[in-house]
Amino acid sequence: MAREAALSLALAADAAAPRPGVARRAWRVARRRPAAAAGAVVVLLYVVMALGAPWIASFDPVRTDWSQIRKAPSRAHPFGTDDLGRDGFSRVVWGARISMQAGVFSILLAIVIGVPIGLVAGYYRGGLDQLIMRLTDAWLAFPFLILAIGLVTILGPSLTNATIAIGLGATPTYIRLTRGLVLATSAEDYVQGARALGAGDVRLMGRHILPNIVSAIVVQATVAIPTAIIAEAVLSFLGLGVQPPAPSWGTMLNTAQQFLEQAPWMAYWPGLAIFVLALSFNLAGDGLRDVLDPRG
């Protein structure tokens, strides 16, 4: 009992010690690393674009207009129009929704599946761990696109199935990452202390280990989301993801490739939109690593 009191006192003292809050650290990092801050701002702009697409886009992204086929950029159509007379700008704006959706939900899926499996493997070790790791190794051996193609063959092409395929492709990374972190964290004094105080497996995993590995998982997610966004674009480009006429940057580039000589503007903007979003995510991710990991 006395030990428990001493321990909780020590914990309280630790909590009371002056530690710069996340917000202040974020501000400091933003001032020191303007590129990361700029990246974060651009990602936020994309979020606004995705959420506000109905108000930002000036045209219906799927409405065809036979009098406006493959028109060069103009005041009415700043990004030009495509082979069916649809407004390029509106389609790029709406495309943000699909890209963000695919990027975020696929990685969420990977986290929801991967983290608990990694947690169990790293916590219980032994035969179960071996079994999970062999399965993970085999899963990792499928090159991402080949795996996605295989899954889409089984499930059929659609945005949801592409998201599932991308998520399942990213899952082994989270299993491995979580397992490694759990192995390192389990050896820490505070986990051993909690165990000595009689905390059960679930409490140890949920209250003591998980909170300490969350930031590493979030950082990994910021690196994984741009990759997932590009992956969605690739699948849609190949015709295995979002189906026309939905405005996905990947499908737009697929169409654009057929009209490179007559309407090159069709190829500029969707690709640029993916590139800038991925670049911003990567820049912001570097900064986030500094914010979430005060030791780094």
Next chain:
Amino acid sequence: MIEFLVRRAVISGVTLLVISLIVFVGVRMIPGDPARVLAGTDADAAGLEEIREKYGLNAPLPVQYGRWLALAVRGDLGESIRTRQPVRQTVAAKLPITIELACLSLLVAIGIAIPAGILAAVRRNTLWDVLASGVSLCGVSVPNFWLGIMLILLVSVRLGWLPASGFVPIADDPLGNVKRMLMPALVLGAGLAAVLMRQTRNAMIEVLSADYVRTARAKGLAQPAVVLRHALRNGLIPVVTILGLQMGALMSGAVVTEQIFVIPGFGRLIVEAVFTRDYPVVQGVVLITASAYVLINLLVDVSYTMLNPRIRIRSTADGA
């Protein structure tokens, strides 16, 4: 070391088995009668019966798996629904094209990444370093199919320097082959170069601060000798590992690159197979790529174990 290699080989063997199981289950998950899936929708009753007989489709699943695996190990991956040719033959015809593309991209990637990585590490925190890191970040972020389209637009459509697409066998016309492979290799190599450059830079920075490098400097060796002879050799070890792990990304990239530049290789084969529901071909390609990935990484592990005595000894000491 023998123990390490044996252990590594056994793990790879188990991984290969699990891969085959995943592929087998995957094909069984395709909705519909497996015989029809493997024989094609326009197969007649005799064709269906032949497939049922061959794979023992009336037997329990474990027996089916055993039979399928025995055939696959012998190289019998069934026949294409579309062309009625054995999958093995189809793959064998397409593979050299993709291997050529992959090798050229590797050359491009290594040719850009290693010198740039060394430069960034040696001139750390200078404009060179910032520039190299910036280019590398862009390389990771740019979707390679868009890069390909932009290259076609600039080099083929605007400047008319290189043909935009198509393929000529290297034996027929070596110059024409290289001309058509140049842009694809650049596109496929760019992403890999970005990753490798970052790794090379980090590895070199670490190695350059090691004691033996300081010793080499202290005994008066010139900078190039220190960097190239002493630092680079050790610095490249982690880079080789990353190279092995990046093979998957290279294979994925090849699928897209071949699609853009209309190169009739492995990657185009699988995309066409998906659209024509040519399941035996999809199954064969998926199985072969995953197995190749495992084997390449086994080779990478073995080769650097042999190259670096430290890993050799440490792994034996750990009993690993």
